[in-house]
Amino acid sequence: MSEFFGIKVEDIFNSMQARFRPEGASGVNKTFGYDITGIGKWKLIIKDVKMTLDKTDDLAGCDVAMETSGETFVGINIGKIDAMAAFTSRKLKVKGDLNTFGLTSRMFQKYMMPDQGIMPEQELLVLKKTISVNQKFATGPVFGKFLKALKDKKILAIKCPQCGRLQSPPREVCAICRVGNTEWVEIGPKGEMRMMEYCFYASPDPLTGETRETPYGAIGILLDGCRDEEVFWHLLRPDQLDRVKMGSVLYGKVSHGSRLRPVWNDNRTGSIDDIKYFEIDE
Amino acid sequence: MKKDFDTSDCYTIQGKLALPYTYFAGRVGSAFITAIRDKQKIMGVRCNACGKVFVPPRQTCERCMEDVRSNWVELQNTGEVVNFTVVRYDDKHLPRKAPFVLAMIKLDGADTPMTHIVEGIAPDKVAEGLKVKAVFAKQTTNTILDIEHFIPLE
Numbered sequence: 001m002s003e004f005f006g007i008k009v010e011d012i013f014n015s016m017q018a019r020f021r022p023e024g025a026s027g028v029n030k031t032f033g034y035d036i037t038g039i040g041k042w043k044l045i046i047k048d049v050k051m052t053l054d055k056t057d058d059l060a061g062c063d064v065a066m067e068t069s070g071e072t073f074v075g076i077n078i079g080k081i082d083a084m085a086a087f088t089s090r091k092l093k094v095k096g097d098l099n100t101f102g103l104t105s106r107m108f109q110k111y112m113m114p115d116q117g118i119m120p121e122q123e124l125l126v127l128k129k130t131i132s133v134n135q136k137f138a139t140g141p142v143f144g145k146f147l148k149a150l151k152d153k154k155i156l157a158i159k160c161p162q163c164g165r166l167q168s169p170p171r172e173v174c175a176i177c178r179v180g181n182t183e184w185v186e187i188g189p190k191g192e193m194r195m196m197e198y199c200f201y202a203s204p205d206p207l208t209g210e211t212r213e214t215p216y217g218a219i220g221i222l223l224d225g226c227r228d229e230e231v232f233w234h235l236l237r238p239d240q241l242d243r244v245k246m247g248s249v250l251y252g253k254v255s256h257g258s259r260l261r262p263v264w265n266d267n268r269t270g271s272i273d274d275i276k277y278f279e280i281d282e
Numbered sequence: 283m284k285k286d287f288d289t290s291d292c293y294t295i296q297g298k299l300a301l302p303y304t305y306f307a308g309r310v311g312s313a314f315i316t317a318i319r320d321k322q323k324i325m326g327v328r329c330n331a332c333g334k335v336f337v338p339p340r341q342t343c344e345r346c347m348e349d350v351r352s353n354w355v356e357l358q359n360t361g362e363v364v365n366f367t368v369v370r371y372d373d374k375h376l377p378r379k380a381p382f383v384l385a386m387i388k389l390d391g392a393d394t395p396m397t398h399i400v401e402g403i404a405p406d407k408v409a410e411g412l413k414v415k416a417v418f419a420k421q422t423t424n425t426i427l428d429i430e431h432f433i434p435l436e
């Protein structure tokens with residue numbers, strides 16, 4: 001006896017009685033014929049919610065009959081071959097109405113391989129971990145001077161000797177003029193609100209891995225002594241997000257935003273967090 | 283090193299990044315690890331089109347784009363160091379204290395190397411071509427460290 005996909009054609013017919021679902025057969029009174037090339041012919045009679053199956057050479061009197069190879073027949077039964085594709089490619093020939101065979105899918109449970117169903121599901125591995133990575137941030141001389149000044153509640157900016165613009169946090173070189181910055185200026189600490197990004201997603205702090213609460217406001221403040229685009233970036237007091245007024249300069253027309261003042265941490269270490277946040281100066 | 287600028291304002295801020303993550307090994311990766319854990323067998327997959335054997339296994343052949351995920355082959359627990367590095371710094375996320383050897387090991391019967399730790403030999407004695415064999419871990423972690431490390435064959 002030949003096997004297809006590891007299954008004999010006879011296995012499928014012999015298991016039909018066990019797979020029969022009477023609730024799917026109610027109202028069906030049909031006779032189905034199966035001619036499996038070179039293997040045999042079977043006749044399935046469904047009547048009064050009962051089935052009888054005979055291996056017979058006589059398929060006369062069937063309402064509908066199929067003729068196909070063992071491979072196609074087994075393939076359709078175990079879901080490896082699409083019945084409609086087999087029909088349109090003439091691998092499955094039907095005498096009568098093909099749709100009538102569709103009724104059998106309701107009348108029988110799906111054929112299962114003998115070891116199917118008792119096979120355990122594959123174990124899938126998921127790894128959940130928190131790794132700790134040591135980080136170092138070297139300030140360099142310019143950023144270091146700026147951070148150290150925060151300890152003394154001072155906000156410093158560095159001035160370009162050529163165009164005179166202020167940068168805070170400071171950079172060693174003015175990127176526009178490409179000259180080294182030399183002169184230090186104290187700015188603020190109060191200033192004027194320019195704009196705010198309303199942040200709903202916080203990415204982890206690269207030094208701690210902690211994420212701050214959302215929503216938070218990342219704000220650009222024009223500190224006293226600065227002009228135009230010389231804004232300083234920090235946070236707004238979380239409960240004032242909806243009260244603060246933004247300012248702008250458009251075509252020379254100035255619209256003033258809320259006045260803000262910094263709130264300093266008591267324990268200052270020389271870090272940008274020495275300023276807790278800015279709040280409305282009222 | 284002598285610095286040609288004023289370093290009195292330079293200092294270093296220490297940080298510690300805690301990085302939570304979830305890694306899903308997938309069907310192929312899970313089968314690979316569970317075979318090591320339960321049967322002490324290292325399995326790879328073969329591409330039926332070009333014959334290449336991949337260890338660690340993968341779903342698709344990189345050259346032929348063939349689906350190779352079910353063509354499992356069993357490999358030897360022995361192989362050869364084809365490349366290596368000596369890790370000379372300590373960090374929490376590293377699997378061993380420095381110095382230790384991380385090597386690319388091509389198992390006998392495989393065409394691609396896998397990365398693992400080589401022990402039982404001084405780091406400066408490791409060389410390309412060194413024959414090694416796998417030592418399986420007694421306690422499972424459900425990771426590639428279910429192979430504890432490789433040691434020299436002789």
